[in-house]
Amino acid sequence: MINPGQILQQQYQAIQLIGYCGFGQTWEVDHSGTIKIMKILQVPRAIEDEEMDQVISLFEQEAKVLKQLHEPGLPKVEPQGYFIWSEAGNEPLHCLVMEKIEGINLSDWMEQVHDNQPIEEEQAIAWLTQLVEIIGKLHQHHCIHRALKPRNIMLRSSTAENSNHNGAKQPSGSYRNLPTEEASQQTNRKASRANNLSSISITEKSVAQQTVAQPGNHPEKTRETLDQKQEVENEKYRTDHQQHSQKQKWGQLALIDFGATKQVTETYLRQFEGKDATEMISQGYTSPEQYEGKITRQSDVFAIARTIVYLVTAQDPGNLPTDPQSGRLMWRHRANQISKTLADLIDEMMANLPQCRPQTTEDILERLANYNQQVQVEVKSTQKKQPxxxxxxxxxxxxxxxxxxxxxxxxxxxxxxxxxxxxxxx
Known part of the structure; x- marks a missing residue:
């Protein structure tokens, strides 16, 4: 396709080939001194025109989705990041340039940073929440990743050191070691909250003045409405602050390897059913339906659950036994630090049948949001007297x-x- 040192679009200089993806390759490129990732799609002439059009369409849709989603858990794609490049005598190349996420993947993090020790429940909940949120964004745009596993999940370098169980963690609210953009966002949120509270205070004063001047007003109802608005604003601020503190403490995760990502519509799912979808098989993380050549949104849910199992057991799920009757993965005996409530959710997420898993990421997030209260009840009910x-x-x-x-x-x-x-x- 291309060679090291070659320049595309007069701005992207190829550095080295780092992998293959479907009908193409993945390269590391230099863009004005910044290292980025470039995926190159070259559709072979041997395939039929209809299939070629479909492959190109899916690649273009992937570029479109990544350009629309400006999420810290996904690589950024600039507006001009997708282009078609060709040279005399060669087939045109469809190119997609995206951010290179600096950091360490979770597999290497477990081995090199965490000494192959299981993570604690608090960290498992924080990372599970992040992964479900990221996948939820993709699913909203009708995308399925299909290749989720620890090696395809990066811990961004700006927060990776904070997640080391041996290292000192930053206190909540500290901006140190945070990306400039995140620190700026938190500062803006605080300023916005202060402005909102000030505006509410001003409104209260003006309403009080109007109440004195104009008969028929109901200051009690007006004040109650203002109090409700302020409580909503305060609750939003508390939620944002809690999520920010968790990401600062445990680090920001991001997905990579979008070579397996498929733009999915109901029509496409019906067309794809029964066809080969096994090129992205990862033992221990790939859902049972993918082995049969089928994909669903719940396939990503399955892979997330298996990734969490790996993190809380420090064992590859492919090496863990399964129940001979139910086919369930037997992992709980290696994760005694995980409560029954969370373990039940993880087992449900990796049920053998897609229809038995949570059908939406919103459902999972809602259950995680209520998790602390459920665990407190569970702990009280399981307390026993000393024998x-x-x-x-x-x-x-x-x-x-x-x-x-x-x-x-x-x-x-x-x-x-x-x-x-x-x-x-x-």
Missing amino acids: VPAKKNYLPDSPLQQKILNFKGKSQETTQFHAGTFRPNS
Whole structure:
């Protein structure tokens, strides 16, 4: 296709080939001193025109979706990031340039940073929430990733060091080690909240003045409405602050390897059913329906759950046993730090049948939002009193005592011995 050092569009210089994706390649390129990722699609002449058009259409749709979604969990694509490049005598190349996410993938993070130790429940919840939110954004644009696994999930370098269980974590609210954009966003949120509160205060004063001047007003109802608006604004601020604190503490995750991403419509799903979808198989993370050549939105949900299992057990799901009757993955015995409530949700997310998994990401997020309250109830219900040590039964110390014990046994009486003496039970 292209060679190292070659320049495309007079601005992208190819550095090195880093992988293959479907009908194309993935390259690392230099764009005005910034390293980026460029996916190149070259459709072979051997395939039929209809299939070629479909492949190109899906590639264009992927570019369109990534340009629309400006999410920290997805690589950014500039407005001019998609283009068609050709040179004399060669087939045209469809190119998509996107942000290179700096950081470490979760597989390497577990091995190199976390010493192959299971993560705790709080971190598992934070990362599960992030992954579900990111996938939810893709699903809203009718995209299915299809290749989710620890190696395709990056922990951005700006926050990666904070997620190390051996390192000191930043206190909540600190802007240190945050990307400039995130710090700016939080500052803007605080300023916006201050402005909103000020405007509410001004409104209250003006309403109070009008109430005195104009008969027929109801200051109690007006104040109640203002209090409700302020509470909504405060709740939104608390939610944003909590999410920001969690990302600062545990790091921001981002998805990569969009070579497997498919733009999905209901028509396309029906057309795809029964066809080969096994080129992106990852043992332990790929859903059962993908082995049969079928894809659904719940396929991504399955892969997220398997990724969390890997993180909380430090074991590859493909190496864990399954129940011979139900086919369920047997992992809970390796994750005693995970509560039953969260474990039940994870098991449901990776049910064998897609229709048995949560049907929307909103459902998962709602259940996670209520998680803390559920766990508190669960902990109280499972608390048990310390067991009382059983009394020690002393054995006879001498042949005489043994004979007496045998004699008593024949008469169906039990004899206990203590400190060299015996005492019949009454």
